[in-house]
Amino acid sequence: MNLNFAKKVFGDRWRSTTVYCVAMSLYVLMLAALYPTVSKMSQLKTQAMPKNMLKFFGLQSFDLSTFTNYVVLQLLSFVWIVVMVAFVVAWSRAALAGEMDEGTMEFLLSQPIGRAPVLVTQSLMMLAGMMVLVVVTMLSVIVFGAIFFAHKMTYAGFAVFIPIGIAMFAAVAGYSMFFSAWLSDRKAIMASAGLTLAFYLLHFGGTYSKPISKIDIIGIFHYYNPVVVVTKAHFPVWDFLILLLFAAVFFVAAYLVFRRKDVT
């Protein structure tokens, strides 16, 4: 890691990271504000959902009678995924493919800095920003939950969820960085977002089809189950390790591509 370059990356990114954090906190606040109204209709809602849809969200024996459950369904199972993927994909795109397309990579690599430190610095800064966003989101849930629904809140599950959320989006960061090292600017975004969507659809399809559910194990969403983690405060060690391994493999692949990449 190169400290001089890290400072520059921090200078570029702290504003957008702050915006993401504030937006997520406000979204959680909005969920807390809406929850009393929503909870009155929740039973009807879950009963109206198709059985497989309930299964996809892990809702077979699940209700929205607590704010915790509501957050898991409304936030962690969909909106948060979209936001986190957008955050990670945008950062990784800018980190390599963006610098390459804008021509600033030539300027950067004409300084006495190796390609490995460039990749490591960008990756660590991105992971740090992602961790901050995960922690801020979970803290917002805990704080607003405690303020509005103290008597119905369980906190342990959200604390346990933090490392799982980090591992999950480290995996997304890994392949996004790989595509950023390999492809041009737009293609990198499309490949990263497309693969994430493919994994999501694979997981979704797996709830309807047994053959698809068997190949779902190659996708990251197979190892991401916020319902179990948060409601049972259960830490899935293997899922956590597999996600980290997934991330590590793609970060190494990104380096192998980037070290031979022509900077033009």
Place this chain on the structure above:
Amino acid sequence: MARDVIVTENLTKHYGKVVGVESLDLRVSEGEIFGFLGPNGAGKTTTMRLLMGLLAPTEGSASILDLDCWKRSVEVKRLVGYLPGEPAMYKRLTGDRLIRFVAGFGADEKAGFDFAERLELDIKRQLKEYSRGMKQKLALTLALMRRAPLVIMDEPTNGLDPLTQYVLYEILQEQRQAGVTILFSSHNLHEVERISDRVGIIKDGRMATVQKIEELRALKLRNIDVTFKDRPPEGLDRLPGISGFELAGDRVQLKLRGDINPLLKAIAGVEVVDLAITHASLEDVFLEYYSLPGEEHGGAAPGAGGAGEGGPGEGGRS
């Protein structure tokens, strides 16, 4: 004898089926200013990027002060101040922030501010507010502030006004006096003649020739346009070094290679309404160079002694 700072041997770079450079052999000695001439796409920028470790060679090798440019690129870059052909820098940063950023990689911050002041650059503004010329000044500042023994510049005067060009020439002469080796590329023959010790001409990725600047001067080519009050004098088209002679009424256009005095004497007794003498474009020089009798494409230029200059392979390829 001065040691070689830059050495390339059989340096080759292909982009798929497209040839960037082909079997390029080049030696640049310590303390000299080496001008790299060639039209767009000839391979100048590719060569410089290979030297900076930005491109991996397809074949062959390039080294700077005995360090392999690809395998030991970080060490090499500590020894080189580099000006890219299309300087793209971080638009949101101000000039002074960028100088500090480069200083964070071991360059001399004070030198950076001094060069910026000398080039009359406003470093308090963000780069997105910079004109093309200001960006070029900043890129020059960032290249020079490394205080490196070698400076590589890809078209250094691009976008600069004449006054700033003059300041840059002064700076380059000072650098040379301080023992700095300079490799730069240009389309501008006049500029290359003005500041270089030796010139390499690259065409289609191959080094056509390397000549000392005095030898290039012998090849000097001018475009001349004379309008006479009455008829032009007889025999102009038969003067030595004349080519491309065109007569239209009272106006004569021609190309002149070599000594201009015979022409001036020939027109001295005739009343001239207008006279324009311009240095030939690089394209003209190339056309002249390759059309010389007895020379194959890529062969050595007349009187150049290019084949024997400086190192292996510099005499060009056939």
